[in-house]
Amino acid sequence: MSTIAEIKATFEREISSCTSVAVIQDLKVKYLGKTGELTALLKGIRDLPPEERPTFGAKVNELRNVMESTFSEKLTQLKRQEMELSLKNEKIDISLCEMKPWGALHPVTLVKNEICDLLIAMGFEVLNGPEIETDYYNFQALNIPYDHPARDMQDTFYLADGILLRTQTSSMQARYMENKKPPIKMVCPGKVFRSDSDASHSPVFHQIEGLVVDKKVTLRDLKGTLEYIASHLFGKDTKVRFRPSFFPFTEPSVEVDLTCSNCGGKGCSLCKGTGWIEVLGAGMVNPKVLENCGIDSAKYNGYAFGMGLERIAMIKYGIPDIRLFFENDQRFLKQFGK
Numbered sequence: 625m626s627t628i629a630e631i632k633a634t635f636e637r638e639i640s641s642c643t644s645v646a647v648i649q650d651l652k653v654k655y656l657g658k659t660g661e662l663t664a665l666l667k668g669i670r671d672l673p674p675e676e677r678p679t680f681g682a683k684v685n686e687l688r689n690v691m692e693s694t695f696s697e698k699l700t701q702l703k704r705q706e707m708e709l710s711l712k713n714e715k716i717d718i719s720l721c722e723m724k725p726w727g728a729l730h731p732v733t734l735v736k737n738e739i740c741d742l743l744i745a746m747g748f749e750v751l752n753g754p755e756i757e758t759d760y761y762n763f764q765a766l767n768i769p770y771d772h773p774a775r776d777m778q779d780t781f782y783l784a785d786g787i788l789l790r791t792q793t794s795s796m797q798a799r800y801m802e803n804k805k806p807p808i809k810m811v812c813p814g815k816v817f818r819s820d821s822d823a824s825h826s827p828v829f830h831q832i833e834g835l836v837v838d839k840k841v842t843l844r845d846l847k848g849t850l851e852y853i854a855s856h857l858f859g860k861d862t863k864v865r866f867r868p869s870f871f872p873f874t875e876p877s878v879e880v881d882l883t884c885s886n887c888g889g890k891g892c893s894l895c896k897g898t899g900w901i902e903v904l905g906a907g908m909v910n911p912k913v914l915e916n917c918g919i920d921s922a923k924y925n926g927y928a929f930g931m932g933l934e935r936i937a938m939i940k941y942g943i944p945d946i947r948l949f950f951e952n953d954q955r956f957l958k959q960f961g962k
């Protein structure tokens with residue numbers, strides 16, 4: 625019992641003189657650790673006479689509880705004191721912090737988001753399709769069979785027999801029409817791939833293609849949709865012009881021109897003096913495409929349009945070379961940070 629009293633007196637003296645959390649931790653190990661003084665007393669109970677063991681064990685456990693409670697209170701007190709001292713002595717001047725530059729969306733992403741928002745407001749559903757596509761959905765379902773001359777208009781990246789990198793996001797239109805009955809209003813943005821590279825062409829670029837299938841759809845509906853998009857992208861005075869063209873998946877087909885955003889249609893170097901800039905292709909969905917996808921062409925018809933997002937961004941922002949979009953030059957990209 626005298627040993628217990630001595631340990632308690634020493635502990636109270638040492639704990640009262642502790643001035644840091646680190647010292648407290650060392651003191652706790654000294655008394656309550658695996659080889660600590662109090663632990664040694666508990667292990668020594670087996671050497672006492674049996675009649676003394678209960679009383680001695682109770683006294684040791686009582687001291688242990690007192691120590692643990694005292695350690696906890698002292699530790700909380702010292703941590704609070706150290707925090708107050710730290711807050712008093714460590715001052716941070718936030719005006720000296722380095723301000724990191726804000727990131728910005730890529731110009732192609734800006735244009736894509738703007739067009740998608742416009743079409744969503746008109747009731748279109750935005751969908752995504754696979755970039756690795758089958759020959760069937762990329763060509764055959766869109767009325768471009770193996771021997772069709774339209775296949776000579778573009779070089780395709782083939783990965784395996786019947787598997788390719790899609791050359792147009794129109795493939796998603798065929799996939800969607802197979803599983804969705806009219807009315808249909810969908811738009812599909814995404815990457816496409818063609819073996820072509822110069823100042824106005826890239827082997828990887830982005831398209832956005834829209835499709836509407838319903839009863840009694842006309843070219844006027846198509847033109848109204850494109851006028852709505854053009855007026856919001858380039859200004860309310862922008863005019864839309866149709867010129868006859870040919871695409872296997874539309875009949876009739878049209879090339880779509882807009883009045884030059886640079887000169888307002890008066891003629892300049894950008895539009896080569898014509899006052900018009902060609903921006904996209906469109907037309908009424910070919911009945912064969914509808915039939916290929918299981919839609920009754922005698923009951924339904926529709927229109928489709930597709931545009932290159934880089935092409936729109938080049939016109940909208942006055943960018944002369946499509947390769948600037950992919951070079952990741954910070955001087956170029958920072959211009960769109962606002």
